[in-house]
Amino acid sequence: MTTALTLDRITKRFGGLAALQEVTVQIASGDITGLIGPNGAGKTTLFSIIAGKTRPTVGRVLCFGHDVTGWSAHAVCRLGVCTTHQVVRPFGDLTVLENVRVGASFGASGRLGGRTAEEEAGEILTFVGLAHRRDSLASALTLAQRKRLEIARALATRPAVLLLDEVLAGLTPAEIQQAVELVRQIRARGITIVMIEHVMRAVMDLSDRVLVLNYGRLIADGSPAVVANSPQVIEAYLGEKISES
Secondary structure, three states, X not given: OOEEEEEEEEEEEEOOEEEEEEEEEEEEOOOEEEEEOOOOXXXXXXXXXXXXXXXXXXXXXXXXXXXXXXXOHHHHXXXXXXXXXXXXXXXXXXXXXXXHHHHHHHOOXXXXXXOOHHHHHHHXXXXXXXXXXXXXXXXXXXXXXXXXXXXXXXXXXXXOEEEEEOOOOOOOHHHHHHHHHHHHHHHHOOOEEEEEOOOHHHHHHHOOEEEEEEOOEEEXXXXXXXXXXXXXXXXXHHOOOOOOO
């Protein structure tokens, strides 16, 4: 199994606060890995370090064997690692198609196989179910549609690794189920996914493996069933076992 990401002793301090402490883990290519934990546990900080937005105080990040520690965010993106934002940030005065075309023009430059950025963007909008809104302003979309647009913009960069930061937050149960199916379809395209999520039923159903952070430390790493029944995880985060169904 190819390793997509290696996090080696990742530590991040902000002054006297240790947001992350000695996080070491390898992410297998093609897997869906859930990253869970209480608010303030360090999950988004870890994503920022992987994506090149923040530099670790100690430790290394390797992507498909390339040491990308300290690389800029745009360099990491062009290598094939892209992240969505917890608070979606579309260009509100651009159309849905134009938003995705920006991603295709930037991240996938040179990898479009002779297709134009607009053709690539159109195909992605069809894939995520937004083709009917391609000419709408991004500001006119519903929350669920804006979250799909956020995923579409990330997919337009042609990622090998996709970091999803709470893409299910704020959605209705029906919208969550639709988003879960979209995540499965993305994985079916061979894209490695790491997802931060608080919708436990969904993340446990989706994930091949679950990592749990608490106070910046990795306190559990295993299958969803093992993690959901870990006394340490239940005490720190879940509060109760997640029943199988």
